[in-house]
Amino acid sequence: MPQYPNRQFLDFEKPIKELYEQIDQAKKLAEKNPKIDYNSNIEQLEALILAKRKEITDNLTPWQRVQLSRHPDRPYTLKYIDKMTTDFVELYGDRNVKDDKAMVGGFASLDGETIMFIGQQKGTNTKQRQLRNFGMANPEGYRKALRLMRLAEKFNKPIVTLIDTPGAFPGMEAEERGQSEAIARNIYEMFRLKVPVICIIIGEGASGGALGIGVGDRVFMLENSWYTVISPENCSSILWRSWDYKETAAEQLKLTSDYMSEFGLVDGVISEPVGGAHWDYDLAAATLKDTIKKSLAELKKVSAEKRISQRIAKFEKMGNFEEVKA
Known part of the structure; x- marks a missing residue:
């Protein structure tokens, strides 16, 4: 650190x-x-x-918490995997287009148990950020993630996804290769996975880019992460035609972990070291590891069929709406 x-x-x-x-x-x-x-x-x-x-x-204000989630010293997916596990074997490619460096994944040993880890990866310097596309995956990234999930299911290994993205890559080439279809396919397939699935927002959790690997039996957020349909800057740009109101947008989106827990959109909030995860990588990883182990122990007691049923019911209950009779 x-x-x-x-x-x-x-x-x-x-x-x-x-x-x-x-x-x-x-x-x-x-x-x-x-x-x-x-x-x-x-x-x-x-x-x-x-x-x-x-x-x-x-x-912290909501906007300051967004800034903290983007802290340049904050640990990313590969750092957590390195700190929590041993024998990590990274797997590459979607077997169709190419390997997307913004999405990483592979098998690793967590205290002797083999788990498939998948997550978005940002870079730690300018060159790495460009290589990783700032954590914004293309369709082949989500298709790689789905390939790895199916591989984990084939060998009956649990899946842990670590979410940290400002959104899926919005470029023309991504749309041409089916960005929305790739995300939608992942959401559909993740509901049907027979193995335990745990999803954790470790930094930014924006829009479909997060949902593409965000459907699980348990969904957690780190204390200083955020999770919403759109980033505060883009929300400000749409509503006010300017980024100047991003702080107001962050406040109104209610995107922080305390709100997400209150709304029932996540199952729990994982505490971070005092000041944020960037102050103590080892402690942040140890807390995350404890949550994963505890959740897996609970999920293994439930049959695959019941887990799938509960997973579907969990997401069906999300949101507030009112039916008006004609």
């Missing part, structure tokens, strides 16, 4: 950066004056950092 000064700070994290700068100054003074003990000062500043991280995340 990156340490200051290599760490990147969002605007509302600047008070934390200032405390780190004070620690740096104290360490430099300690080197110049070895007879003076600065350890107590440094310990006090470290305690203040922890308190400030908690204070900031306890009072």
